[in-house]
Amino acid sequence: MLNAEELSKLRKAGEVAAAARSLGMDMVKEGVKLYDVAQEVEGYIRSKGCGLAFPCNISINEIAAHYTPCVDDKKVFALGDVVKVDCGAELDGFVGDTAGTVEVGTKKYRSLVEASKIARDTVAEFVGVGTPINEIGRVVEMSMKQNGVKPITNLCGHQIKQYNLHAGVSIPNYNDGNTDRLKPGMIVAIEPFATNGGGTVTNGPPGNIVRILRERKLSDPKSQEFFEYARGEFKSFPFCARSCDFPDAEKHVKDLIRHGVLMSYGQMIEARKGIVSQHEHTFYIAGERAEITTLP
Template sequence: MVFGDRGVEIKTPEQIDVMRRAGLVVGQTLELLRSSVRAGISTGELDAIAEDNIRSSGATPSFKGYSHPPFPASICASVNDEVVHGIPGERVLAEGDIISIDCGAIVDGWHGDAAITVAVGAVAADVAELMRVTEESLWAGIGAARLGGRVTDISHAVEAHVRSQPHPTGGSYGILEEYVGHGIGSAMHQPPNVPNFGRAGRGPKLVRGLALAVEPMVTLGSKETTLLPDDWTVGTVDASWAAHYEHTFTLTPRGAWVLTALDGGEQRLHEMGVPFGGR
């Protein structure tokens, strides 16, 4: 491990392999949670399922005890107009809700981080569109990354995809600017920041050994947010609903490798015509 341009941590291939192990724990945990989401389950129950799976897989939750005030849970569970960092607890999910679940795991000191948004049964058409657009923008960002490129190539691709999609009610989607993706490795949050908007061709160079967490957060209305009284949960100021998707990925000489996707991202990358760099 060395530190390159602007303090960016550059991992060895062996360290990336450990991050892949952490990423698989995260990916498997999120799939378990996806299948567990239903009307009548509480966000606290989902957190218990996640922590048990992470620990039984030989990993440690990244989020529990993180920062100040210490985050009290193993996942972030953000419902409807909550965008990110929701604290799991007694809230019970209802038919028609959506829940964004963010999950992190540590294996031998190396991190994986990913997020999904899950519908609770049938949801409104505009909410389903929001989820589709946000998830597609994540893959557009990853698909724009190339060795020798720049971090904001990802940012521009995320924004361009969101802006290219018609809003269900004729307005425009809100792309959060205050909360962004990030470098990841021996710590969960590292340089560089990975915004979800902006011009291409800026920021640190994309090189082998760099790992990034790309995480678009998109709303049906305003991009403006507010911090709720628990000092963690971020909600929209206009109560518009939000979606959040995230993957950790790296670049190899062969192409992109999504460390938190169970198949390494091979299927989605192939559909986009993007070279797959995993194994």
């Protein structure tokens, strides 16, 4: 279980992430640049005294996850886009991880967008100490099928530990048969993904999100300096060049990927190019009913 100081930090990170998510979702309008939304979301998180748990993901339509705009990204939102805004704040390693979905100017996919939200909120009504992990997945799957869509079965929620965004336990979006139970003191992100496609994702092109894979002495002093900066600024968390206050960050990121120091996350694409929606909260498992740390 977390002590009072740790719990306070977890709650602060969740509060900041929730406000950043709402800010980002409110900005999603036809003609607005993805870059501007990502910068505003991340700027807000930092202005409140938190670090970035990962770059703001802005994944559109069949892209389920792992898209964040690069420095010179000119993409804008188009009418009818289904946009996932996924962001995270961290305070001394304690994380608030949250996401929501917006449909730009139309209601064609309203039931799909609502399906992931309903599934998440249905789980929130019962999840707590002792909840079997597969029961969470069963409820997500059942809720989505009742709403005429499918869960994405190879994307899941996850346990979070201090300075570790994806730690240990996975939280499925279908009944995977895992009868292990949630334990007191766990922090978990529950994030149902809904689709009108096939129900799985495949690896798409490399994205702009990276994390430190290993430490290695670099021959180029500037690359070494950038590595030291990134390790100090982002610690063990994923990051991107756009979020770096360092000259030629994009060049250094590419160099460090080439040297095997950084790994990049591929974009996750729905296998049949179906539209994807996502809603996510972070939960602190401390009693019969878990505390949601990322409520508005």
